[in-house]
Amino acid sequence: MADSIPTVDLSPFFGEGDEDGKKKAKEVISQACSQHGFFQIQNHGVPLELLNRALELSKTFFGYSDDVKRISSHGSGAPLPAGYNRHPEHSPDKNEYMLMFPPGSGFNVYPQNLPEFKEVLEDVFSHLTKIGSLVENIVNECLGLPPNFLKEYNHDRSSDFMAALRYFPATETENNGITEHEDGNCVTFVFQDQVGGLQVRKNSEWIPVTPAQDTLVVNLGDVIQVLSNNKFKSATHRVVRPEGKSRYSYAFFYNLQGDNWVEPLSKFTKEIGETPKYRGFLYKEYQALRMRNKTHPPAKSEDVIHITHYAITS
Numbered sequence: 235m236a237d238s239i240p241t242v243d244l245s246p247f248f249g250e251g252d253e254d255g256k257k258k259a260k261e262v263i264s265q266a267c268s269q270h271g272f273f274q275i276q277n278h279g280v281p282l283e284l285l286n287r288a289l290e291l292s293k294t295f296f297g298y299s300d301d302v303k304r305i306s307s308h309g310s311g312a313p314l315p316a317g318y319n320r321h322p323e324h325s326p327d328k329n330e331y332m333l334m335f336p337p338g339s340g341f342n343v344y345p346q347n348l349p350e351f352k353e354v355l356e357d358v359f360s361h362l363t364k365i366g367s368l369v370e371n372i373v374n375e376c377l378g379l380p381p382n383f384l385k386e387y388n389h390d391r392s393s394d395f396m397a398a399l400r401y402f403p404a405t406e407t408e409n410n411g412i413t414e415h416e417d418g419n420c421v422t423f424v425f426q427d428q429v430g431g432l433q434v435r436k437n438s439e440w441i442p443v444t445p446a447q448d449t450l451v452v453n454l455g456d457v458i459q460v461l462s463n464n465k466f467k468s469a470t471h472r473v474v475r476p477e478g479k480s481r482y483s484y485a486f487f488y489n490l491q492g493d494n495w496v497e498p499l500s501k502f503t504k505e506i507g508e509t510p511k512y513r514g515f516l517y518k519e520y521q522a523l524r525m526r527n528k529t530h531p532p533a534k535s536e537d538v539i540h541i542t543h544y545a546i547t548s
């Protein structure tokens with residue numbers, strides 16, 4: 235099927251040898267990244283029981299009353315408010331979520347009455363951080379960058395974050411869960427329950443990312459698109475809410491520390507005689523602009539800041 239999201243077996247990357255398996259996996263990943271920036275991974279090393287337990291626990295947590303759920307750490311200095319959050323009533327994004335930063339970062343808040351949630355979230359976070367590093371390394375190779383280039387460029391893990399999400403059932407009149415967008419970071423990992431609703435855009439078509447128990451969804455973010463001067467795409471995606479039931483998912487953002495400078499690398503510009511498609515920027519400035527989109531949504535949708543804000547149009 236031409237229009238489905240490829241699933242890649244990562245097992246060759248967990249052992250020595252199997253160069254052929256690695257090569258094939260990288261070919262599929264390179265193609266997916268240059269077309270739309272989305273693929274799925276299998277045999278990624280995160281135990282299935284852990285992922286399922288995380289989904290069960292978030293379901294339990296979101297089922298609590300608002301009084302119990304409303305734990306958050308506004309004003310603690312975290313880049314985003316950790317803990318429980320819900321979009322304001324007028325927002326088109328109809329979901330609630332629980333946000334966390336790296337275990338031990340000091341920003342995190344957890345429900346007192348569900349101690350296992352903290353344990354499981356921290357365990358999932360650590361696993362996904364490892365997968366983040368592995369996939370970043372594979373992307374590094376797919377882009378033909380010097381060994382460990384991205385690892386060294388993006389060595390600070392303090393800005394990674396994860397959200398447990400619950401999307402409310404669609405109503406008769408609307409079903410938007412998350413409006414179409416690209417992620418700003420490097421690489422995002424999603425695991426979802428069996429309900430479905432995540433979609434990725436390829437050209438003008440929306441392709442459903444069909445849930446599969448043992449897979450993680452991977453999508454590239456704006457940082458990789460800019461560094462590669464559009465060779466690899468930041469995936470445009472959205473969530474459509476199902477009717478009659480809630481959808482639960484987790485999104486893990488393998489991020490970039492805010493003081494990093496982001497600009498097209500010379501490998502994709504000077505060295506091949508291409509002009510840069512973006513001007514350089516400090517990552518935290520872009521993050522602040524994206525944050526403003528959320529806290530002070532512009533009246534016109536064309537005024538929402540995307541990575542095109544830094545695009546050089548000749």
Ligand SMILES: O=C(O)CCC(=O)C(=O)O
Pocket residue numbers: 397399412417424426432471472473483484485
């Ligand atoms: O819940 C999902 O499947 C995707 C979430 C997402 O796209 C995001 O949080 O940026």
Ligand SMILES: [Fe+2]
Pocket residue numbers: 415416417422471
């Ligand atoms: Fe996203």
